[in-house]
Amino acid sequence: MSTSEQKTIYLKDYTVPEFLISKTELHFDLSADKTLVNSRLNIYRNPDCKKTNPDLVLMGEELTLIDLKVDGERLHPEHYTLDDKTLTIHNPSARFVLEISNHINPSTNTALSGLYKSNTMLCTQCEAEGFRRITWFLDRPDVMSIFSVTMVADKDEYPVLLSNGNRTGSPNIALADNKHAARWHDPFPKPSYLFALVAGDLACLKDSFTTCSGREVALEVYVEEHDLDKTSHAMQSLKNAMRWDEQAFGREYDLDIYMIVAVSHFNMGAMENKGLNIFNTKYVLASEKTATDADFENVEAVIGHEYFHNWSGNRVTCRDWFQLSLKEGFTVFRDQQFTAHQTSEAVKRIKDVNMLRTHQFAEDAGPLSHPIRPSSFVEINNFYTLTIYEKGAEVVRMLHTLLGETGFRKGCDLYFERYDGQAVTTEDFVTALEDANNANFEQFKQWYSQAGTPTVTVTTSYNQNEKTYTVSFEQHNNSPSTQADKEPLVIPIRLGLLDDNGKELNLHGEQTSTVLELTKAEQSFTFTDINTEPTPSILRGFSAPIKLQQTLSIEQKIHLFQHDKDAFNRWEAGQNCLSYFIFKTIDAIQNHHKVPPLPDELVGTFRAILQQPLADLAYQSLLLSLPSKAYLAEQMSTIDIDALYQAHRIVKQTLASSLQDLWLAHYHANHHVGAGTDSQSIAQRSFKNLCLDYLMALETDEVRSMCIQQFETARNMTDQIAALAELSHLDTSINVSYFDAFYQQWKNEDLVIDKWFALQACSETTDALHSVKKLTQHPDFDMKTPNRVRSVIGAFATANPLHFNAIDGSGYEFVADNILLLDSINPQVAARLANSLSHWKKFDSTRQQLIKAQLSRIQAHTPLSKDVSEIVSRSLTA
Numbered sequence: 055m056s057t058s059e060q061k062t063i064y065l066k067d068y069t070v071p072e073f074l075i076s077k078t079e080l081h082f083d084l085s086a087d088k089t090l091v092n093s094r095l096n097i098y099r100n101p102d103c104k105k106t107n108p109d110l111v112l113m114g115e116e117l118t119l120i121d122l123k124v125d126g127e128r129l130h131p132e133h134y135t136l137d138d139k140t141l142t143i144h145n146p147s148a149r150f151v152l153e154i155s156n157h158i159n160p161s162t163n164t165a166l167s168g169l170y171k172s173n174t175m176l177c178t179q180c181e182a183e184g185f186r187r188i189t190w191f192l193d194r195p196d197v198m199s200i201f202s203v204t205m206v207a208d209k210d211e212y213p214v215l216l217s218n219g220n221r222t223g224s225p226n227i228a229l230a231d232n233k234h235a236a237r238w239h240d241p242f243p244k245p246s247y248l249f250a251l252v253a254g255d256l257a258c259l260k261d262s263f264t265t266c267s268g269r270e271v272a273l274e275v276y277v278e279e280h281d282l283d284k285t286s287h288a289m290q291s292l293k294n295a296m297r298w299d300e301q302a303f304g305r306e307y308d309l310d311i312y313m314i315v316a317v318s319h320f321n322m323g324a325m326e327n328k329g330l331n332i333f334n335t336k337y338v339l340a341s342e343k344t345a346t347d348a349d350f351e352n353v354e355a356v357i358g359h360e361y362f363h364n365w366s367g368n369r370v371t372c373r374d375w376f377q378l379s380l381k382e383g384f385t386v387f388r389d390q391q392f393t394a395h396q397t398s399e400a401v402k403r404i405k406d407v408n409m410l411r412t413h414q415f416a417e418d419a420g421p422l423s424h425p426i427r428p429s430s431f432v433e434i435n436n437f438y439t440l441t442i443y444e445k446g447a448e449v450v451r452m453l454h455t456l457l458g459e460t461g462f463r464k465g466c467d468l469y470f471e472r473y474d475g476q477a478v479t480t481e482d483f484v485t486a487l488e489d490a491n492n493a494n495f496e497q498f499k500q501w502y503s504q505a506g507t508p509t510v511t512v513t514t515s516y517n518q519n520e521k522t523y524t525v526s527f528e529q530h531n532n533s534p535s536t537q538a539d540k541e542p543l544v545i546p547i548r549l550g551l552l553d554d555n556g557k558e559l560n561l562h563g564e565q566t567s568t569v570l571e572l573t574k575a576e577q578s579f580t581f582t583d584i585n586t587e588p589t590p591s592i593l594r595g596f597s598a599p600i601k602l603q604q605t606l607s608i609e610q611k612i613h614l615f616q617h618d619k620d621a622f623n624r625w626e627a628g629q630n631c632l633s634y635f636i637f638k639t640i641d642a643i644q645n646h647h648k649v650p651p652l653p654d655e656l657v658g659t660f661r662a663i664l665q666q667p668l669a670d671l672a673y674q675s676l677l678l679s680l681p682s683k684a685y686l687a688e689q690m691s692t693i694d695i696d697a698l699y700q701a702h703r704i705v706k707q708t709l710a711s712s713l714q715d716l717w718l719a720h721y722h723a724n725h726h727v728g729a730g731t732d733s734q735s736i737a738q739r740s741f742k743n744l745c746l747d748y749l750m751a752l753e754t755d756e757v758r759s760m761c762i763q764q765f766e767t768a769r770n771m772t773d774q775i776a777a778l779a780e781l782s783h784l785d786t787s788i789n790v791s792y793f794d795a796f797y798q799q800w801k802n803e804d805l806v807i808d809k810w811f812a813l814q815a816c817s818e819t820t821d822a823l824h825s826v827k828k829l830t831q832h833p834d835f836d837m838k839t840p841n842r843v844r845s846v847i848g849a850f851a852t853a854n855p856l857h858f859n860a861i862d863g864s865g866y867e868f869v870a871d872n873i874l875l876l877d878s879i880n881p882q883v884a885a886r887l888a889n890s891l892s893h894w895k896k897f898d899s900t901r902q903q904l905i906k907a908q909l910s911r912i913q914a915h916t917p918l919s920k921d922v923s924e925i926v927s928r929s930l931t932a
């Protein structure tokens with residue numbers, strides 16, 4: 055399809071559905087090549103709809119129609135029209151029963167949307183518009199229906215038959231031809247995107263949970279038999295999430311059973327289908343041997359996220375897909391709070407902000423920028439973005455900051471109570487928070503419609519005579535060209551002031567931290583009784599998703615790095631110091647000047663932090679980490695990738711050599727081969743592996759041997775992979791034997807082999823692209839498995855900027871070739887990959903031309919999915 059044929063959908067065109075479906079009865083006769091779907095829908099005209107279109111238009115794709123009946127009578131062909139996207143029933147009555155029979159083919163469904171085959175099981179993915187690939191339906195989130203499902207399948211091939219809700223009737227009824235049947239009923243009305251079914255030969259871990267009101271809920275985690283030993287962490291995570299949501303948000307689970315199924319073929323992380331979550335194996339399976347500490351944390355976070363959707367998404371859902379951030383932003387905020395509670399608040403906040411600023415800020419500064427409530431789209435699957443999720447969560451966080459914990463909770467309670475069972479808008483969410491608190495968020499709502507990352511410039515002045523200290527702000531919205539007339543936003547700025555000894559000043563009474571509410575383009579705040587000029591600590595906890603510009607001296611930054619009581623800002627001050635010197639080094643490299651030395655005071659602060667281990671060792675590791683190259687790149691107007699790598703390395707080597715003895719001592723003190731999965735062991739591992747990373751920058755034989763020894767003796771994946779990651783950048787002739795050994799050890803564990811592929815795809819060695827091309831020919835590489843595609847091509851395009859941006863254009867060409875190959879298999883994953891070519895404006899003109907040439911080549915290709923077509927054309931036109 056060419057760009058001109060793309061149909062754009064606009065928020066402003068939203069109208070309520072003309073028909074509604076009160077009851078949906080589905081009958082599946084399942085088989086991998088030919089599944090028969092019979093649906094019986096109770097349909098009626100929506101009394102709230104003013105439109106007078108006499109026809110009912112149902113959505114359906116890739117379906118083979120067998121039979122169609124209205125109120126029990128077969129429909130004659132002149133009473134309906136069928137095309138490749140719709141089934142139109144002409145002039146039906148105001149209330150009727152529609153029966154549809156159709157066939158689908160799960161095994162040819164490589165798009166992994168609708169009903170598809172993953173290894174030997176059958177499963178579904180319906181969000182956003184996959185249900186229409188199962189049968190014809192009003193496949194839009196504001197049509198909510200009560201679903202009953204009957205599944206019939208071969209007993210041996212598919213002994214486990216699951217769908218949403220509670221089981222009804224006797225479990226798996228035996229039928230003729232070695233078949234059996236299962237029935238499910240979901241009492242909660244839901245949109246079709248939350249429908250799910252799974253059929254397969256699966257092993258199950260069972261447990262139960264008693265809710266706060268004393269109801270017993272069966273918990274079941276389904277996996278392929280050989281993975282059963284990796285499910286206990288997922289189960290524990292689910293129980294933690296259920297308890298936390300009761301305590302933090304007063305949300306109790308509602309069905310008798312909660313199921314999670316892990317599948318190997320999945321387009322994203324997981325899916326919150328009512329009562330039957332379907333997960334990418336990556337976010338369920340975890341054992342110490344095969345999963346890193348980060349994997350363990352991610353499993354808990356994603357299990358929490360999908361569980362929290364039961365209220366923020368399922369009980370209260372979205373009116374239309376423009377409201378996606380209503381459920382996603384809010385649920386990400388909820389999962390962030392959960393992880394902070396389970397782990398370390400400071401560490402969680404730093405990791406989230408790091409991700410937001412590195413990747414979401416980049417998205418918001420490029421051609422794919424959009425507000426958290428977009429006003430138009432071509433393919434909704436392209437809008438499951440960092441902006442909708444992560445910036446969406448930041449917007450909810452600001453509301454939380456402005457209302458405080460109690461006010462926010464009151465607002466959420468009202469939201470859930472008022473809209474339970476409904477499909478609503480982001481506006482409704484904000485209104486509930488306003489009504490519960492007597493607040494006015496009229497101006498705040500701009501955050502939902504404005505794209506771009508605002509910049510806030512700060513200046514300060516101290517009046518010695520008056521003993522006053524004034525902090526002045528100016529906000530600018532750097533949003534993309536399409537949106538003129540920017541109004542000032544409401545920006546909560548958390549602030550504290552430090553005296554010369556690093557002590558916090560009292561600002562209002564006993565408070566040492568305060569939230570200033572910026573509402574104007576320019577605004578000043580004056581503090582009184584300030585006896586000496588303080589050092590300001592601004593935007594504590596990263597209280598708003600903005601770029602802060604302030605001119606602190608290096609001494610002030612170091613002062614904050616040493617003393618700030620706000621854990622986020624203390625870390626931020628250190629990062630600012632380091633970024634400042636890395637940028638100075640880049641400048642020196644570009645202008646062939648002498649590289650500036652790191653000031654003794656900064657090295658001294660590092661030394662002091664290293665000498666005094668903090669209680670939170672995981673936080674300490676972050677304090678001592680360098681800003682990532684990707685984060686630094688986001689801040690450069692034109693990315694000079696080679697200078698960036700060089701400068702980063704120089705600063706790392708300086709810190710490594712100046713503090714060599716300490717890194718080494720801490721490495722040994724914290725390296726315990728047999729350590730467990732308790733939080734202290736996890737923190738020690740992150741600290742120890744940071745030490746190893748600095749030490750490896752010294753490029754000595756001793757350190758290399760130490761790293762090899764860690765690799766060879768590791769008894770957990772965190773240590774093994776950390777060592778292999780270090781070795782991956784050494785010459786291929788050196789590292790090949792370690793990669794071979796790793797492969798032999800783990801060749802039967804798909805998720806570990808994904809790591810093996812990804813590390814090679816991210817290697818800095820000169821022949822990296824050649825190796826990556828070879829990896830795509832490896833017998834274990836498979837274009838139909840998204841995890842594999844992401845671990846090779848995705849990792850190369852997003853995490854190997856050095857080789858992806860090679861000046862001969864070979865990296866871009868390789869990725870474009872694979873986008874085209876993948877497009878005919880799985881458009882959603884192909885479109886994700888195409889995002890990597892959208893940042894061309896950040897590069898020099900040679901690279902700009904090279905990237906644009908690849909984008910144009912993709913755009914000109916026929917056929918091309920609307921998924922990829924939309925990304926490529928938006929990238930080129932901006």
Ligand code: B3K
Pocket residue numbers: 181182322324325326359360363382435438
């Ligand atoms: N809601 C799903 C994402 C669906 C993506 C569809 N392309 C997972 C989540 O955010 O919880």
Ligand code: ZN
Pocket residue numbers: 359363381382385
């Ligand atoms: Zn979600």
